[in-house]
Amino acid sequence: MTDPVIDLNADLGEGFGRWSLTDDDSLLSVVTSANVACGFHAGDPSTMRRVCAMAAERGVGIGAQVSYRDLAGFGRRPMxxxxxxxxxxxxxxxxxxxxxxxxxxxxVSYVKPHGALYNRAAVDEEQAAAVVDGIRFAGADLPVLGxxxxxxxxxAEKAGLPVVSEAFADRAYTADGTLVSRRLPGAVVSDPAEVIRRSVRLALEGVVTALDGEHVGVRARSLCLHGDTPGAAELARAVRTELEAAGVRVEAFV
Structure with a gap:
């Protein structure tokens, strides 16, 4: 029996000009894939260049985190x-x-939508097709993380693009396996110990407990750790340590 394996991804480069939200340097020492903001919900050219350089130096996969054009709303407003x-x-x-x-x-080795676009493309056939169209226009058969x-x-599968399934240790799930809207109470799991427990269970069992208490199967190759939460780097390091202690290999999917 092979050891379980998981990728750790985080949203990076989420700043603009002199404003910075994520601790990119620290997170890049822990994660294996970096979802880099491309300027529509956060990020600017200098930040994108800097994060790409650090990721390449450390052997971390670079992913394009595409978003609705919503810099003021951080890409979290429905459009x-x-x-x-x-x-x-x-x-x-x-x-x-x-x-x-x-x-x-x-x-760029994969694509992952951000925020409102991520949630909308998960359930809306037209918006999902638009994301896939954009990937094809960009001229590469890039894997789609979602x-x-x-x-x-x-x-993505219909268009012949590879797909990579991901799970969220710090987000609440509904009984049907989708994420609870951030507008609702309990949408974000803030207890570090609980995030770590959920991470290990997702990697070993492919199961997460939904907001209503139901156990939901979520088989994923990648685990997302949000970079914009307080103490994100320390939490990511603790998650990786516990995963490896449980016998899970942490490595990129590309």
Whole structure:
């Protein structure tokens, strides 16, 4: 029997100008994949270049975290964007990050939507197709990181793109395996000990307890640790330590 294996991904580069939200340097010493903000919900050219350079130096996979054009709302506000326009914006973001990844001697190796786009593409066939269109416009058959069983993964598979399933240790789930909206109480798991317990269980058993107490199967190759929570780097390090102590190999999926 092979040892269980999991990737650890985190949202990085989530700042703008002199404002910084994530501890990129510390998180890049723990995670194996970096979801880099591409300027639409956070991030700017200098931040993108810096994070790509650090990720390449440390052998961390670089992913384009694409978003609705919503800098003021941090990409978490629902938006109505036509399919063709959204596809163009997704391709634009991937292309921008690819330039900085190449300058660092690396490449963009996957795509993950952010915030409201992530949630919408999980259940909306049209928006999911727009994300996939954008990836194809960008000229690469990049893997798509997202919720297992989502509309996004269905659209990606239909287009011949690889899919990678992820789970969230610090987000509450509904009984149907989707994430609880951040607008609702209890949507974010804030107790570090609970986040660690959930991480190990997800990696070993592929199960998470939903907000209503029901046990939900979530088989995932990657585990997301949010970089914008207080003490994110320390928590990520503790999660990795406990995973490895439980016999889980932590390595990138690409």
């Amino acid at each position: 109505e964007v036509p399919r063709e326009e959204l596809a163009d914006e997704v391709a634009y973001q991937i292309g921008a990050l690819e330039a900085f990844a190449r300058a660092a001697g690396a490449r 919720l297992p069983g989502s509309r996004l993964h269905a659209a």
